[in-house]
Amino acid sequence: MEKEILFTIAIPVYNGEKSLSRAIESVLNQDYDSDYEVLIVNNASTDHTEEIIEKFHDGKIKVVNNKETVSQFENHNICLKNASGKYILFCHSDDELYPIALSVLSKELKRLDYPTRFIIWGHSLFRDFSWALRQAKLPINQVFSGEAAYSAFAFGGLTPSGTCYSRKSLLEIGGFPLMKHRRQPNDWSILWITAFNGFEYEMIDRLILKRLDATTAARDISFTDTLFVNRLCMRELFKTLNERQIEIVKSTICGMNPNYSFPLFKEYIPKKRRIRFYISRFIRHPRAWRQTIQLIKC
Incomplete structure (x- = not known):
């Protein structure tokens, strides 16, 4: 019986020609000794995204091409359904993972005996969730759940990029809810839904995501x-x-x-x-x- 891969790194992308190459290079250059899967889901891009993917597509990368463009979080669900890893770590096409990302996450998951119904993340250079934890008076490097999770998510959601989820458990509860509006913050919704479904959470005190900007944090929204x-x-x-x-x-x-x-x-x-x-x-x-x-x- 084939051994289950621990990690899938998923890159959901739509028209990401300007930054996609950096994102792919960052997920391929992980300082991690074990095998892991790289999955790119191209959301029917209309720019040169597909050509960029082809430059890297040498058998190490699994590619899914959507026939038509779907909403952002529906594309995340396509990633969940097509991944093979026990855990799925998202890296958006305008972000980069630091080389230590998988090794750091692997050590912590091993220490916790590979929990199910679990969400884990670290620091990033932009939109860091540590502020929300400070407001909720919750420490970093400590697992929390239940009522503690409710207070942590009172201030908003945790962006999927740079976040590692128990893949099958997330699918079991229906994955990410679909969007009615292109800016609808379903990263907020999924945290409440997982909290009510017995998930546990941890933010580790390591920098694993290089996010200098974010397409979902538009400056022009009033x-x-x-x-x-x-x-x-x-x-x-x-x-x-x-x-x-x-x-x-x-x-x-x-x-x-x-x-x-x-x-x-x-x-x-x-x-x-x-x-x-x-x-x-x-x-x-x-x-x-x-x-x-x-x-x-x-």
């Missing part, structure tokens, strides 16, 4: 648009949860992240409490009055 896609994310998430789980999400975010809880859940918050919040915000942040008005209107 504050109002951000609120809109986050509310859309919550509405879609609630369709997958039971009443008790919905209350946990609302109470956790309202308790730890009030600036977002009011526009996210304003229909669930009593009118008097909303008015007190808006007045206190005007007093504390008088120069941000336009943003407060947007909060009221949203």
Whole structure:
């Protein structure tokens, strides 16, 4: 019986001609002694992405070409379904993995006896999740789950790039939820869903991802648009949860992240409490009055 590969590094890509070569080189040049799989899922790109992939396609890389373009997280699910590794580590086409990524992750997973229903990641140069852990008063290099996970995810999601998932366990719960809007933050949704399905989490204190920018962190998106896609994310998430789980999400975010809880859940918050919040915000942040008005209107 063929031995199961521990890792698949997946590169979901759409029109990534400017940076894809660097991403591929980074996943091929891992300082890791065991075999691992490299999977590229080309999301029906219309630029020179396919030509770049062909330059590297020498049998070491598994390539899937989508017949038509799908949403970002649907493409992540195609990666999950076509991977062979016990764990899948994503590396977006505009990112790079440091050479130590697999060796660092392997040592920690071995120490934990290769857990199932597990998500593990490290530091990155941009959009680092350590800030959210500090807000939740959770330490790095320590496994957390359950109620601790709820507080960790009150401030947003963990971008899939540079994150390592138990592949089969993620597929068992349906993978990443599909998007209704191209900016919908389903990296937030999947963390709540996995938390309610008994996953455990750990952030390790090592730099494994080189992210200097991110296509999903667009600079041109307005504050109002951000609120809109986050509310859309919550509405879609609630369709997958039971009443008790919905209350946990609302109470956790309202308790730890009030600036977002009011526009996210304003229909669930009593009118008097909303008015007190808006007045206190005007007093504390008088120069941000336009943003407060947007909060009221949203």
